[in-house]
Amino acid sequence: MKRELLFELRSIAYLAIRDLKIELRKKHEIFSILTFSLVSILVFSFSIDPFSKYTNEVIPALIWFIILFSGIFGFSTTFTRERDQETIDALRILPISPQAALIGKTLYGFFLISIIEIVIIPVSLVFFNFSFKTNLFFVFIVFILGTIGLSLIGSMVSGLAMYSESRTIVIPMIMVPLILPIIIPCILLTRTMVLINMTNLATPEFKIILFTLIALFSASIILFEYVLVD
Amino acid sequence: MACVTMPTEGNVEIMGLNSKNDRKKIHQLLGYLSHELLLYKELTGFENLDFYSKFYSPPNIGWHKRIDELLNLLKIDNWSHEFIRNMSSGIQKRFDIARTFLHNPDLLLLDEPFSNLDLESQKIVSKIIRGFRGKKTVIISTHNIDHAKRLCDEMAIFSKGKLIRKIDKDNLKSIRTSRLFSRILQ
Numbered sequence: 001m002k003r004e005l006l007f008e009l010r011s012i013a014y015l016a017i018r019d020l021k022i023e024l025r026k027k028h029e030i031f032s033i034l035t036f037s038l039v040s041i042l043v044f045s046f047s048i049d050p051f052s053k054y055t056n057e058v059i060p061a062l063i064w065f066i067i068l069f070s071g072i073f074g075f076s077t078t079f080t081r082e083r084d085q086e087t088i089d090a091l092r093i094l095p096i097s098p099q100a101a102l103i104g105k106t107l108y109g110f111f112l113i114s115i116i117e118i119v120i121i122p123v124s125l126v127f128f129n130f131s132f133k134t135n136l137f138f139v140f141i142v143f144i145l146g147t148i149g150l151s152l153i154g155s156m157v158s159g160l161a162m163y164s165e166s167r168t169i170v171i172p173m174i175m176v177p178l179i180l181p182i183i184i185p186c187i188l189l190t191r192t193m194v195l196i197n198m199t200n201l202a203t204p205e206f207k208i209i210l211f212t213l214i215a216l217f218s219a220s221i222i223l224f225e226y227v228l229v230d
Numbered sequence: 231m232a233c234v235t236m237p238t239e240g241n242v243e244i245m246g247l248n249s250k251n252d253r254k255k256i257h258q259l260l261g262y263l264s265h266e267l268l269l270y271k272e273l274t275g276f277e278n279l280d281f282y283s284k285f286y287s288p289p290n291i292g293w294h295k296r297i298d299e300l301l302n303l304l305k306i307d308n309w310s311h312e313f314i315r316n317m318s319s320g321i322q323k324r325f326d327i328a329r330t331f332l333h334n335p336d337l338l339l340l341d342e343p344f345s346n347l348d349l350e351s352q353k354i355v356s357k358i359i360r361g362f363r364g365k366k367t368v369i370i371s372t373h374n375i376d377h378a379k380r381l382c383d384e385m386a387i388f389s390k391g392k393l394i395r396k397i398d399k400d401n402l403k404s405i406r407t408s409r410l411f412s413r414i415l416q
Binding site for chain 1: 234235253254257258260262264266267270272281282284285286
């Protein structure tokens with residue numbers, strides 16, 4: 001049992017590393033997402049008055065909005081690329097569970113979005129002229145959880161939509177309503193962390209994020225076998 | 231049979247394993263060559279084989295030696311560090327065949343193994359398949375009856391998803407391809 005679990009964990013890591021290797025070798029997708037994110041920050045920075053008392057309330061929503069759309073761009077190709085290059089059967093013939101394939105893709109998505117966040121968060125701190133008043137560890141936790149949610153939902157939806165001809169419309173249509181229970185609490189928590197010094201992270205918003213992540217993870221694990229194999 | 235999709239009805243038992251419930255175990259024992267290339271074009275030939283090797287138990291000689299052995303056997307060792315996208319379809323197919331044989335599976339399912347292959351490659355692949363005689367079970371799906379006659383011990387002819395004829399080892403060599411075709415058409 002323990003050996004089997006270790007094998008699944010190793011398989012997940014190999015799948016994620018392979019996808020990252022391919023992504024970093026092609027580069028054009030990650031660069032187009034980064035370009036979109038940086039241009040968005042630049043455009044928004046012109047319309048925001050840094051001296052307005054409402055600025056700090058709006059900025060968290062803008063940051064998460066950029067992360068969400070970057071995710072949609074990134075995840076629209078997670079499984080569809082495998083389908084387009086006819087390598088989706090390669091995932092099916094590997095001696096791994098469909099769930100390991102999903103978690104591998106989620107891990108890849110997590111790294112991809114994290115790379116983008118590592119670039120855009122410092123840039124937005126400069127362009128939007130704001131700072132976090134809370135312990136940076138709390139900020140880190142909230143962004144990590146938001147990114148996990150985005151990666152999980154993005155991978156699952158990309159798998160669901162890979163056979164659809166109109167997947168460019170289908171993916172955001174399914175993904176956005178599913179991600180809202182994670183993104184909205186993330187925005188509220190980030191706003192709080194920009195406005196005040198939070199001493200306790202166990203807020204209702206944080207509990208909503210955790211509960212939604214557990215529910216979505218369980219549902220994805222149960223359903224993904226039908227998505228990949230059927 | 232390759233457990234790539236769920237059966238719409240019925241069940242296939244492979245080496246005592248159920249195709250619905252034991253997919254992971256079956257894929258450990260099975261080598262599947264699809265008519266589509268199951269290689270990643272942005273990775274090199276060696277990287278592709280190295281990636282697949284990580285999902286199986288290592289052979290006694292170690293993975294790198296096993297990969298080198300297959301590359302030499304299929305005469306593609308000079309191409310190992312080239313990206314799959316830069317290779318001709320024949321060389322790509324040889325790498326895909328190397329992927330199929332990589333983990334030394336007990337059962338091989340080869341879907342049109344000779345498509346896209348030049349004459350030299352066809353000879354190499356035929357020789358490898360003949361080498362499996364008596365050691366492994368090889369199931370070849372092909373439209374080329376001559377290839378099947380040369381390589382197989384038994385032949386089953388399917389039309390519209392139904393088995394229409396089964397030819398055993400004794401009758402396989404004596405039967406004429408043209409006569410077989412005319413019977414199928416009837």
